[in-house]
Amino acid sequence: MSGFFSWITGLLGRPKAATPKAAEPRLFNPPDSDDEGWSNSQLALQLEEHLFSWLMDAELHKLNAAPKDADPRLEELERRLHRRDMKELPRQPGSLPQLLQALSSGTIERRQITNIILSDPALTDQLLQIANSPFFRRGDHHIESVDQAVFVLGIDGIRSVTAAAVIRPMMAARNSREALFAQRAWRWGLTCARATEMVAKCHGDDTSAHFVVGLMPALAYLTIRRELARIGRNSSTGPDPDPALLRLALARQQWPVCQLLANAWGLPPKYHAWLLIAERPAPRQSHSALTDGLLLGTREVLRHSRQRNLPEEELFQLINLPPEKTEHISQSLATLLEEGRASTARVK
Template identity: 60%
Template sequence: MSGFLSWIASLFSRQPDSSADTGHDTRLFNPTHSEKRDTPDIQGNWIGQLEDNLFAWLLDTEPKKLKADLSDFEPAFHELEQRIATGKLEELPRQPGTLPLLLKALSAETTERRQISRIILSDPVLTEHLLQIVNSPFFRYNQNRIESVDQAVFVLGLNGIRSVAAAAMMRPMMSARNSREALFAQRAWRWALTCARATEMIAKLRGQDTSAYFVVGLMPGLAYLTIRRELVRISRTLGTGPEPDPALIRAAIGKYQWHVCQVLANSWNLPPKYHAWLFATERPAPGQPHSPLTDGLLLGSREILRHSHQRNLPEQQLYEILHLPPEDVTRVRNMLVDMLEEGKTSPTSG
């Protein structure tokens, strides 16, 4: 019980709590079950297969190769655990410099468009990535190319530009540093964007904070790349090679994905609601409806695997697991499919 209480306390502290329980295995997908659906065991099998297939695609390997004996990787795993528990992750991305200003400006009722434009234009890197992303299939408002920040703010509005700005701030952090991580970084980014957009759309259908949910939808992808990069550092320190084994990456992400998301939210001083949403997705209360993030991760992961011609989740099972009316599932799916299809040939799709 003490570990659980420490975790709750850490959600609302300014600094990561080293006493938080990092020793339990977690899953990306944590749906709740209802009496109207199939038994939890059957749904658990579906979810497990979807998660296995997602990691096999991200790591460009076969699912069976991710179930290797981890005893040989114990020193690396222990070192990663120590770095997370003591708040000494060397690859933890720093808070984007313009993030506090943007969050404050976008949450104020009196904010004007030119004020938002001024904040964005003060950061040349943010400006460059924002114009790339706003013209990508994931955000393109129409077929007319947006040429300036002022035009983007005018076309998308304050709420729309918040999501684009969040993606633009995270894009440099998730850009590949070398050829060895290029494929993982590219796939993690496209997966994160797809899940974030799905989460945002579901939040809109429920009348909730769309742009804030978009931000938390991006965070698992950034956490995955952070963990992978930390393992690369550890592998080199231990002299076990330049690249960690895919099975080690899979196990480490599976165990620490949500904790690293919380560490990111803490280090960036995100409001308490972000921590609460992450926690509710990791450990949902029994019998409660899914959060937009839970359904967004499920739907986004399924659609990007399907788009990539990977094993995924049959349509009937998808509709049974999600806590959404069938017409809403269809609506969000159609939007995701359109974005992914258009992204095949788009130079700005990331």
Template identity: 55%
Template sequence: MPGIFSWISGFFAATGPELQAQEPRLFNPVSGDSPTTEQNAALVQNLEGHLFCWLLDSPPAALKTCTHKISPVLEQLEQRLHDQTIEELPRRPLTLPMLMQVLSDESSDRHEVTDIILSDPSLTDQLLQIANSPYFKPGDQIIESVDHAVFVLGLDGIRSVISAAIMRPMMAARNSREALFAQRVWRWGLACARAAEMIARIQGQDTSAHFMVGLLPALSYITLRREVHRIHLASGDRQEPAPAVMRQALARYHWTTTQLLANEWNLPPKYHAYLLAAERPAPDQEHTPLNDGMIIGTREALRHAHQRNMAEEKLLYLVRLDENQLARVRKALLRMLED
């Protein structure tokens, strides 16, 4: 991907205290001359803090703790990202190139989609599991075959199921230590992806592309957690990394990791553009479905988990949706999370 490597190199141009000052944020409201810009930044920063407390199952004080172990771990992680030697970076699924072609082609028919899925037995199993999960199944009817899934969900619906089926095995817990984190990250990722997909539909944009990029931040979180654990174990320390170490790793490097994932998987240029627009919105640019979807998805996932989140009336300050549109998105997320 032309330009992606220079973008990554530019991220690492600042180091030490300067990098700390420029720490990327998960949510990046569009900036401008509005007097509420500073207020909005504070709102999303608090929301991000609540998310880390939930995902890492730690109180705020533990995530702010400074330890002597933070710097060496992050230095190694930064070097691996810079050198593109992240050992836990998921490799591209074998069928992804064919699937990306068929997913981006509006003229694709159901038989073409079915044939590609059936060519990969593991993808077939994952797809049927996902299609029958409460997140996607439209009713009580059991979906028994890939052709049936395509028929019931339609081509638009099956595109999102395929994206989830591709990523689900990569985000499944490997052991009991990461089980809670993996479960919560997957739930959060699905909420953000579904919200981004719905907002893209409202705005007449590519729904399947926004669903997939909506899952990438969650995949970057599990990737970074595993890499930090790998670095930590290599140092000879058998204890779990401190929550503050993990929070800093996730906060600093999640957008860099999403771009590396998109590059590793050779995703189309527009996927990189969606990620970059959410990470670094230009002054006064239009809101992006990904940024708005992540804010709404995060708020609803936290609210449903009975965690501190954000007042409902504040959402309308942050996203480019009217009250009725926001209510539709929230209703769909609530139904998904409750099931």
């Protein structure tokens, strides 16, 4: 299964020189391509490798070690996914259906949203924390109530904050072994979600729905890691998958798990469509807001974390936006990440 940058497969043809077939599934499967497209595919693959290296805190040579293709843990993961029997798949949040219906309404009023959120105390606490985070806070004023959050952020803003508040508890680390991965996956997911939201706004598309779908790959990554750990606890290998095995599992199953999440949560058909476009774009298809958001968010998170990424001019090659809009979104994400770092430092 190709990685989340696989949209390039729809833009490219076969390279003029024959390419040896990879011995194992890759995070990015080279498509038929012309020379320019082949170059772009390599850039996307490099960025994806750097992302996995950072998420797993592992050097590239450890990620690229060749695990056994017939590893029983991979086979069991695939079996569970095929049978929709993944034990670690997050269940549908109780308030999600009502929230989705309310937030998608063009006539929803502020008081209605406030009442729905206040009916769930846990959601209320999460929402206020996230609304006051650098990723969403507007100005220096501290938001103290749900009604104030709705007023300050507006209907569109509160939609994204609510989605983040619903998903955040699912991505909280359960133990020290997964703590770093969970922390980084959340930071990456939130950045990609904001980037996807910004790209959708440039295209005049549904921003809040794109925010949700932009968060889903990060949740899928953590779900896959947890499922592998659960499988490992019942074998002699132990609960912690090695980086090469986890890399292979993520590459193969990230999009199927996203689709399984969307189905389990009863998300509208357009969410499934956006995920499918990112996984299997039609030939010569334009880039999707989700794909561009993932590219922009990944590049900025890696740059902010002082990891290897892509120079700006190479990023421009991959994004389906004018350079000035791409640069504007990149700068906005950089500001959010820097303010987040400063806020963390002040708390310490």
